Amino acid sequence: MSIVKRNQCKTRAAIIGVDMANGPDQSVSVIVKHGKVEVIQPSRSERIMDEFDFFKAAMDSDLTQLKKFSHMEDKLAYKAQAIENHQYLDYLRRYQAQGTNHQNMVLAWVVIWLVDLGHWQTAFEFVPLLVAQNQRLPGRFSTQDWPTFLIDQLYDEGAKHLSQGRDAVERSQVINLFIQFIQLRGTHKWPLSELIGGKLYAMTAKLEQVVFNFGNAYTYGVKATALNDKAGVKKMVREIATVIGKETEI
Known part of the structure; x- marks a missing residue:
């Protein structure tokens, strides 16, 4: 074993x-009232x-x-x-x-x-x-905000596959996780700090770029930079804009 x-x-x-095996106690209490x-x-x-x-x-x-x-x-x-x-x-x-x-x-x-x-x-x-x-998240975690916690974890997941190259990103389908979370966030309108929001969209842009989805990469890169000017994707956005023939002020 x-x-x-x-x-x-x-x-x-x-x-x-x-x-x-049996689950919670399902027993009931009884009382005697008027002899019954x-x-x-x-x-x-x-x-x-x-x-x-x-x-x-x-x-x-x-x-x-x-x-x-x-x-x-x-x-x-x-x-x-x-x-x-x-x-x-x-x-x-x-x-x-x-x-x-x-x-x-x-x-x-x-x-x-x-x-x-x-x-x-x-x-x-x-x-x-x-x-x-x-x-509440357990006390050992530094944040008590679930979207922030999940974005931090997603970012690490995305970075892991990104470091392994295009094939790893495609096999993992990690981009779908980012898109699904972005959709969840949009549906429920969860507020995000500029730093965390920029982090989410910047990694999504990088993942889309490495698999040559340049239109999506550009869109997410622009969103990341709009949220956080230091999101780290300005150069990538400018390069993609040149490739796809878009004008950008970034």
């Missing part, structure tokens, strides 16, 4: 009072918080176990198995569908793990919810 598997088993065993036994059904809010407590216990234990790993590969393997074994995504989709709204550290950590694992599409499903509910 691998070290990841062993620690996963320890995690499940360590969640005191939580049966991972009456069942007291838990309220909807009680059921919601009971389920949250159940998954929070699982997450707390997972976070403790992760501290025992020193290699990133082991941490990533553990996160992937935890998401599957503890059915975190099923819980989060129920949380979302129910219209529930409370500070939810399980939601925050699972989205962070999805980004770590490169499961961007699934992470994007929950970003509007995170922002709308003003969910």
Whole structure:
């Protein structure tokens, strides 16, 4: 059994009072009234918080176990198995569908793990919810702004593929992630600082340029420079403008 598997088993065993096989406690209370036994059904809010407590216990234990790993590969393997074994995504989709709204550290950590694992599409499903509910990032992160956090992570992802050249960018389809996030941001009108907005559009422009999508590269480069004059793509925009026959004041 691998070290990841062993620690996963320890995690499940360590969640005191939580049966991972059967889920949250579904029992009800009873009272005797006028000689009759009456069942007291838990309220909807009680059921919601009971389920949250159940998954929070699982997450707390997972976070403790992760501290025992020193290699990133082991941490990533553990996160992937935890998401599957503890059915975190099923819980989060129920949380979302129910219209529930409370500070939810399980939601925050699972989205962070999805980004770590490169499961961007699934992470994007929950970003509007995170922002709308003003969910807090864990305290260890320097920002409490989800769009800023995600743009920083996306930028690093884009830079990694860009450094490997055109073929790597095309194979990864990382440009689609940037475009999808830009569309999400436009739909929900999330405010961005000039620095972060410039960063988002500048990397998108660079990725489009390396695969010879010059029209898109020009458009995103102009947006980046409009947001932040020091976004670092002025020269590229001028060169592209010459190639595609556009006049530019940049």
